[in-house]
Amino acid sequence: MSGSPADEILRLVFSFRRLAHGAAADCAAGGCEQCFALHRPKVEHFIEQGVPVHFVIPAFPAKSPNPEKVLGTLPDMAERVSLEFLQELCDYTRHYYEPGARITICSDGHVFSDLVGVGDADVATYGVELETLLQAIGADAINTYGLQDAFPGFPFDEQRAMLTSQYAVPVEDVRARALKEPAARNIFGGIHRFLFEDRMATTTGRSRNSVREETKSLAYHVIQRSDAWSNLVEDFFPEALRLSIHPQVSHSQKIGIHMMRTRDNWLTPWHGVALDDGEGVRLVKRSEAEQLGATLVRRGGRDSHYIAPDVSSSLKPLIEEVAS
Template sequence: MASSTLNYGFSPFYSMLGLYCRSPDGQLLNTEGREAEAITYHWPAISEQLNSKKATFTPLPSGLLVETSHIDVVSNLSDPSPIQSHIRLRAREIYREASNCYVGILSHRPQDNHEGAFREWIETLFVSKTTLQPRLGQELQALTRSEYKSVAERIWEWVKTWFAPKTTIQARQPKAPVQHNCEFVAEQITTLFERMLRNTAEADEWDCSGRNYFFHRVLDFVNRNEACQMALPAFPCKSPNDAKVGGSRPDMAERIALETLCDFVRNVKKLYAPGAIVHVIHDGHLLSSCIGVDDDVVSEYESDLQELYRSMFDSSADRQAIKFCSLSDLFFSESDNMQTFDQSWILDPDLLHHPIQTKLSETAELARKLIMASCGIDRSHFRKLILAQDAPTLKSYRGLSHFMLKDLAGPSFDSQSTSRKKKTASSVAAEMMARNQAYSNLLELLFPNYVRLSIHAHNNRGPKFGIRLFPRDRVRPIDDIEGRHEPVPRYDYQIPTPWHNSIVRIEGDDIAYLTKACVARQAVAGGRYKGGWVEDGDEGGHFLLCDVELPREKGDDKQIEVVSVMDVDVETKNILIPPSPLCQYHEAGQLF
C-alpha cells in the first residue's frame, strides 16, 4: 500500500510540493506546503535555475503573465529530505507588484512532459489566489539562501563590519524594540484566543507545540502591521432533521455564534489596532447532497446568515470583523479563472457520488466537482484502508456512519429496512470523508498562512485549531431539561454546533441551553413545562419554556408554538416529528 493515510491520491494537489514567495533576485521569502522544508533545503539549486531566464510566459486575459520554469534537482543520497535524487520539477510563478515578489507553486513534472490543460489551469488558479505572503521578521525553519554564501562572501561581510561607521551600526539598533513589541502583541493575541475561543481536545497538544505554532502564525501578520487573518469553514445549513432544529433558517444559535466571533475580534482590536478578520467559508454546498438538503436551501441559508450578521451590528468595524465566502467564490471570484475554464475538464462521472437524491444547482455542482478534480483523494486507496482495517480511517468511518444513521431523516429513509439504512449511512459517511479531505487540501493551498479554525475537535498542535462558538458562561450543552444543571462530560471536548441543535431558554434561568429540538418538545409533552418555539425577530428563533410550578411573567405577548398532546404517540410516549420537507432520499448504491 502506498500510504497508510487517507490523504493520498493522483489529483493535481498530490503533485504539488508547496507554495513559495521569492524576491526578484531569488531570495526565498516564505514557503508553505507538504514539502516546505525540502523546498527550503534545495532552494539554492531551485533559485539558480529560476534565474537562468529560461521561463516561458503565458498571458492571462487580464494581462497578467504566468511564468513557467522546468527545474532539475539533484540531491545527495544522504539527504534526509523528502525530495529524492534527480527530481524533475516545474515552477509556476506570478509577480505581485504590491509586495515586490514572485509567488509560485512547485510541482512534480510529468514524466512524459504532457502538460494537461486542467493541471495548468488549476495551478495558475492556486498561484493567483493563494494568500501566501513574504514572511517578515521570522527565520525560515530550514536553511535559507543566505546560509549558502561562500566562505569568501562571509569573510568579506565580517571584514566590512570593522570599517562600518558607528552611526551606521547605531541606526540599526532601534529595530530590536520594534520586533520585541511585535512578539509581545502576538503573545497577547494568542492568550486572548486561548481564553475566549480555543476548545480543549481530549488529547490536546496546545501547550507542547500548538501554542507556539499559533503564535508564529499571528506574529507573521503583526510583523506586517496587518489584520490577523483567520479562516473558519462553518455555517453550512440547518440540519434537515426536525428532531434537532426548529427550522431551516438561522436562529438564536447562529446569532450567539456570530456574536462570539465578533466579540473575539473586538478584543483583538483593543490589543492591536489592525485587529483581526474571521473569514467564514460556507461549506454547506460541499455536503448538501450527502445530508439530504437541496442546493437552493443551502444558498438561502447562506444569504439569511449574512443578512442576520449585517442586522446585528451598526458599526463598520463590527461588520468587517467577519467576512463570508462561498465555495464558488474560491474558484470564480476572478475573471481570469472564469474566462479560461473549460467544462470538459470535469466530465468524469466518478468525481462525485451523490448518495442522497437532492436538487442540485449548476453552480454548486461545478464547485464540488472542481474540489474533487483538483484535490480529491484516490477512492480505491480509501477502500483498501477500510478493508485493511486501518485504525484511524476505520474509526472515523464507523463514527461518521453511526452519526449519519441517527442524523438522516425523511420518509424515503425511514421506510427503508434496518440493513438498507445502515448501507445508506455508510455510503454517505464514505462520500463525506472523501469530500472533506479534498476540501481541507484546497484550503491548505488557498489560505496557507491564515490561522485555520475548526468547529470540530482537534489536537490543537496546528495547523487547525478547534474553537467554541458558545461561551461557557452563556450557553450550556445539555441532553435533557431536567438534568440541565448537571455537567455532560462528553461536551467537554466536542461542542454541539448551531446547525445541528436549538437554543432553549427557561424562564428563571440566567443561562441558555443548547440541545436537540426534540428534547424541548419532550419536556413540554411530559407535562412539567409549558411553551414551545418562539420566532423572535430581535433575538432569533428559540424554544422558550416555563416550569408549570413557576408563574409566568405578565405582559409576555410572544407568539409561542405550543406542543400539544397530539404530538405524542399515546402508546410509546415518543414525540412524533413530522418529516422534513428538505429531505428526499433514494436507495443508495454500492459503498463508496
C-alpha cells in the same frame, strides 16, 4: 511561556477550544508550549505586518434536514449567537493587538449538499439569510467565501466535480486513514453519527442496519469532499490560521472551537437550536428542548429559539429591581 501579543491572542482562542477526547491535561487547561508553537508564527506574521490576524473557518453550510434537531431551513438564534461570538472574538483580540482580527467563514454547504440530503436552493437561501444576519448584528470583522466564489459561473454539480478532481484524494485513502489514525477515526465517527441520525429521521420503512451501512459509505465521501474543501481553503488563504467546528487533537494545524455553550462536543448551530436556560443560551437538539418542556419563541415572524421552563426565576431579580 511569554505574554507576547501572539501568545495572548492564542490563549484567548484556546479558551474556547473544542478538543477531541483524550487531550493531554496541559493542552485542555489552556495549551502547552507545543500548542502555541504550532500557531504562533502565523499570528506573529500578521502582527509584523500591522494588519488584523486572519482566521478562516469552514462552517455554516445549511441547516440539517432533521426536524428532531433544528427549527427549519433558515438561520435562527443559534446562528445569531455564534456569529456574535465570532465578532466578539475578533473585537477582543484588540485588547492585545490594536488591529484585532478578522474571520472568513468558508461555507461548505454546496460542497456536500447532495450527500447530506439538503438541496442547493436551501443552501443558497441559508447563505443569503446568513449575510443578512451578519449585517443586522454589525459583524464588520466577518466575511464569507463559498464554493461559488472558488469556481464562479459553473452549475453546483460541476463545481463539486471540479473541487473533487483538483483537491480530493481517492475515497479509499480516506477510508484507510480512518482505520489507521485515531484523529481521522474520531472525525469519521462524528460525521457518521450526524448522517445516521439525519437519515433515520427523514426516511421510513428501513432498518437501522441498512441506514447505518448507507451512511457509513456516505460519511467517507463527505469527509473526502470536506478535506478537499479544506485543501482549497488552505490554497486560497495560505497565511490564515485555521479554525474548525469539529473537535481536534491537541497538536493539530486546525483549532477546534466552540461558538456556543453545549454539552455535546460535536453539536453545531446548524444541527441544533438555541435554548435560553436562565443562565445564558446553550446549544441543544430540538428534541431535547421539547423534552424539557421548553417554550418556542418566534421573532420577526419566524421560529427563533426556546426558553427553558424555569427561566422565569432568573428574571425575578431584574423584575424586582425595575419595580423598586
